[in-house]
Amino acid sequence: MxxxxxxxxxxxxxxxxxxxxxxxxxxxxxxxxxxxxxxxxxxxxxxxxxxxxxxxxxxxxxxxxxxxxxxxxxxxxxxxxxxxxxxxxxxxxxxxxxxxxxxxxxxxxxxxxxxxxxxxxxxxVPGFADLGPDALEIDEETFVAQLRRRRGMIKNTLTNQKFMAGIGNAYSDEILWEAKLHPHRTGSTLDDDDRRELYRAMHATFDWARPLLEAQVSERLYQRNEEWRDHLRVHRQEGEPCPRCGSAVKAQVRSGRETNYCLTCQPLFA
Ligand SMILES: [Zn+2]
Incomplete structure (x- = not known):
């Protein structure tokens, strides 16, 4: 998607x-x-x-x-x-x-x-008025304040379009890897330093991806049914070495969605 x-x-x-x-x-x-x-x-x-x-x-x-x-x-x-x-x-x-x-x-x-x-x-338009702030536009203080109220798993929060709009299954994995946070950490285990790091990681990931995707669109946008996912560092990279530490990337499937992470960089219990 x-x-x-x-x-x-x-x-x-x-x-x-x-x-x-x-x-x-x-x-x-x-x-x-x-x-x-x-x-x-x-x-x-x-x-x-x-x-x-x-x-x-x-x-x-x-x-x-x-x-x-x-x-x-x-x-x-x-x-x-x-x-x-x-x-x-x-x-x-x-x-x-x-x-x-x-x-x-x-x-x-x-x-x-x-x-x-x-x-x-x-x-x-159905669903439009329910959207949270756009992930590229939300400011750090609002992000931190709203995240404090979220108790669920951090990956679910990041991909909840009513919390914040624009992030899905692939880039949530990338952002959490960048932030060194396990996708299944719950809101109550995070402190404000984690939340600020997550905000930084979100922008760092978008900034990293931008030129790679601009190069993808080339002369005609998509080719056939491709997805622009080959550049990703952990998402759908199960078994591949983590680009930061070399450990094998893990995969878990929940409700049909694959989540990928590096357990060395992103321990569940900090
Ligand atoms: Zn790693």
Whole structure:
């Protein structure tokens, strides 16, 4: 599932390549992907102004005060394509721009959610108003204060979108590794030094990932159904040496989610 570093890179690419382009037509193969009263064809004839991210949502702004909110969920992937490139069967949504280039969206599990709403009504999108502060925007004092009230396991807190939006299974593992905190430590075992270290680690991880992901988007965003995960240090690296100490990375699966960590760097009992 795309998380903050992935979506930031995607926004950067789109703001560069789509600026000022008008939509010629839209094609929607799986109608249930668009869940708003307005359909996708509402953006036809309108110009792309910008796209930004909040949590795991992308918010596209079109001229005429139209917003398009997209949550790609697990398997939604964007490709920027030349019209001569054959569309893959998994292409679910195509936005054709004047001049011919296409923004294509594929979604293996077809779980993504698209909404076309007036610009002032983005908060009406289901789940949007419940989101906590964005992880890139929350300040350290607010983060520490809110974390003090959380008793559950730290990984669950970091990935709880109502606590803070934008971090998922992959980057929570990376941030906790950077902070040298075991993912299953509970809130009550942390002190303020740990919480401040976690805040530092969160930004250090985003700063580390940013150039790697900017390099990934290259000329066309995603290639097929890839996930930008090869650079990660512990997530899905079970058995590989920890880049810091060389111990084998551990894995635990709970409720279908894999958690990876280095037990030497991240002891459960500090
Ligand atoms: Zn280690």
């Amino acid at each position: 795309p998380e903050i570093p992935d979506l930031e890179a995607i926004c950067g690419f789109m703001n560069q390549h789509l600026a000022g382009l008008a939509v010629a037509e839209t094609e929607l193969r799986f109608p249930w992907l668009v869940r708003s009263e307005d359909g996708l064809d509402r953006i036809a004839g309108h110009r792309f102004e910008s796209v930004h991210r909040y949590g795991k949502f992308l918010i596209f702004e079109w001229d005429g005060d139209i917003a398009m909110v997209v949550n790609p969920m697990l398997t939604g992937r964007f490709t920027w394509a030349d019209p001569s490139e054959r569309r893959r069967p998994a292409t679910a949504i195509t936005i054709v721009f004047a001049g011919g280039n296409e923004l294509r969206y594929s979604d293996q599990r077809k779980m993504g959610r698209w909404y076309v709403v007036p610009s002032g009504e983005v908060d009406s």
